[in-house]
Amino acid sequence: MTLDIRKILEGWAYAPDSVTARTITGDDGREKVQLRLDLGVLQMDVEGRPDGRQIEGARSWLDLHQQRQREHDAANPDGVPYLLGTEDCSELMREGVQYYHRYICFWQLERYELCARDTNRNLDLFRFVRNHARYDRDKVQFDQWRPYVTMMHTRAVATPLVELDQWEAAIGAIDAGIRGVETFLADYGQQEQSERMGELVFLKRWRKELQRKIAPDSDDEDGDDDPVAQLKADLDKAIEEERYEDAAQLRDELDRLENPPPPTGHGGPQ
Template sequence: MTLDIRSTLRDWGFNPDEVTVRTIEGDDGLEKIQLRLDLGLMQMEVDGRPDGERVEGFDSWFELHRDRQRQHDAENPDGAPYRLKPEDCANLLREGVQYYHRYVSFWALSRYELCARDTERNLQLILFVRDHAKLERDKLQFDQWRPYVAMMHARAVATPMLEAGHREAAIQAIDIGVHRIERFLADYGREEQADQVNELSFLLRWRREIADGGKRKLPKPEDYVPDDPLDQLRERLAEAIEAERYEEAANLRDELNRLENPPPPGG
């Protein structure tokens, strides 16, 4: 038996432009998720914590702290609220990143139900930390992810509905995602910055396309909205390619991809 994984990596190339993921059967007979990285690979369980570990008898740090919080509130109905210390938040953040890697992998595999499960889990984690973290910086470190996770959850719920022909149900799922992001903006008094939030713009644009049945319609004068920035980018990209301005075209293509598939915070 060798510990060297070079042969595995050589037979499974890494593509930096897409999520490279596959499923395998583990030695225990259960399905595993493998995510290819530039310097190796990550293997995750399908259920429970992605690393397969348990925390003091609980499925996760999140479940442990939710249990402690319920016990604390029952024993101290009129006392100080349950508080997460910085080291608690550090454990929860590392765990949340594990779930992020897994739900991105589920999305790439078109395992939408499982992607929806993990994104909903991380949304609840974000809200839990926001309500219970002792330090404001810990709250903000988690809450910055809320628009992205809300968008990914809406996509994971709405996509299979669309594929099944349930257009109205898909729109309702998108509306929930829109409401969650608008709630995020309202929490910080940033409603006027809604048009700067890529995740919200993506969901609203997607909703319009679904409502229009995938067909463009000429708007009535009273319904006029400014040109879609994506359409403007596509026109500029076509012009740059025609004029053989390839460096500009590459930059425009990257920007177009970023707006069509908003990255996570810091991504």
């Protein structure tokens, strides 16, 4: 038996600008999802923890801590609340990254139900850490990804509804996502940043597009306040005036609003 993985990678090129994923049947007969990386491949189980492990009999670190928290609260109804230390948060973070890798594969593979499941799971993770982490720095390290995961969850829920022409149900899902991102901004007193929050801009523009399909003759009352439309106008003007450095910056900002990337960080649970 060879340990060389070259044969696995032959004919499956790495694409640095996109997610390259596929599903296979593992030696155990169960479906696996694989993510192509520049130096190899990640293989993940479709069910449970992506690495297939159990943690002390629980499906995941999150499930284990939730179980411990319930037991603690039952035994100490008026006592000190259940608290996560920094080492606990580190374990949960590493686990959250596994689910991130898997749900971006599901999104690329158009396995929307599974993408929605895993994004919802990471949103539960953020909520649990927010409620139980001992230190604020640990809470923020998780919660900074809440807008991005909220957006991805919304896309995973609403996209199949759009494909079925269920416009009102899709808009309802998008509205829930918009409220989720706005709640995040309110939690941190950052409501004035709403026009620069790429995830929120993306969801609001998507909602307008669907609303036009339902009522194509309706007036777009917020059209003048669309930051993407304004950026496009500014970009056209910069190009016309040959301000190419400004144009490059505007193009980057436009791309960020139209295609919000995951937050930058070192191994955070996006």
